[in-house]
Amino acid sequence: MDPATFVGMAIAFGAIIVSIFLEGSSPMSVILPAPMLLVIGGTIGAGLATTTLPDFIAGFTSLGRYLTYKRREPGETVDLVVSLADRARREGLLALEDAARDVDDDFLRDGLQSAIDGTDPEDLRAMMEAKIDGRRAADRSVAKLFSDMGGFAPTIGIIGTVVSLVHVLENLADPSSIGHMIAAAFVATLWGLLSANLIWLPIASRVKRVSELETGHMELAMEGMLAIQAGSGPRVVDARLRALVGDPGAKEAA
Secondary structure (H helix, E strand, O other), X not given: OOOHHHHHHHHHHHHHHHHHHHOOOOHHHOOOHHHHHHHHHHHHHHHHHOOOHHHHHHHHHOHHHHHOOOOOOHHXXXXXXXXXXXXHHHHOHXXXXXXXXXXOOHHHHHHHHHHHOOOOHHHHHHHHHHHHHHHHHHHHHHHHHHHHHHHHHHHHHHHHHHHHHHHHHOOOOOHHHHHHXXXXXXXXXXXXXXXXXHHHHHHHHHHHHHHHHHHHHHXXXXXHHHHHHOOOXXXXXXXXXXXXXXXXXXXXXX
């Protein structure tokens, strides 16, 4: 898996905790159940209100896939497709049936199997493009959910602060407790800004980036698969795919 999101969040939260200690305070001063519940619960509720229940559930249940995503190196995919093209050129497309079972890429394996089964090239392209569009649309829905939550969180934090300040005004008769209550009131704003910029928005950006990488890989696999079906030689397939990924070695291979 790619730990960038976890490492980034750890660094950001660590910097905040260290700064609190340097100010001579304690992290427990900002860990207050009431404002945290208001901000996190309010943000989740607002996020749910912007979408459908199935999309909301899908967004959170699929979150693990985005956070634990392991990038497939384009070069490895190119090498695999070129090897398949070489075998297909020497032994025929039907000879790839056994090799297809060993391919660990579901998208490429399904496309390869469809080509072996004799699917028309135009139909195969349409099928594979539909899968890519479906993945892109699902990813877009998840990214929008967390992006919207990142937009709601700061405002909900301000709402929490206003609610707490109302409570402060109700207790002006007790000056000794006003300072503590005002400090606690601003914790809601802190958590609104913190959760938006260190949790929700980074997750939304992560989903968008993973989507770009996955769909890019799928498009690369599709072009390779269609080239194999068309009977292109391994050198041509290699040059074509490396040109798609911006590999300067493509010109030499051509």
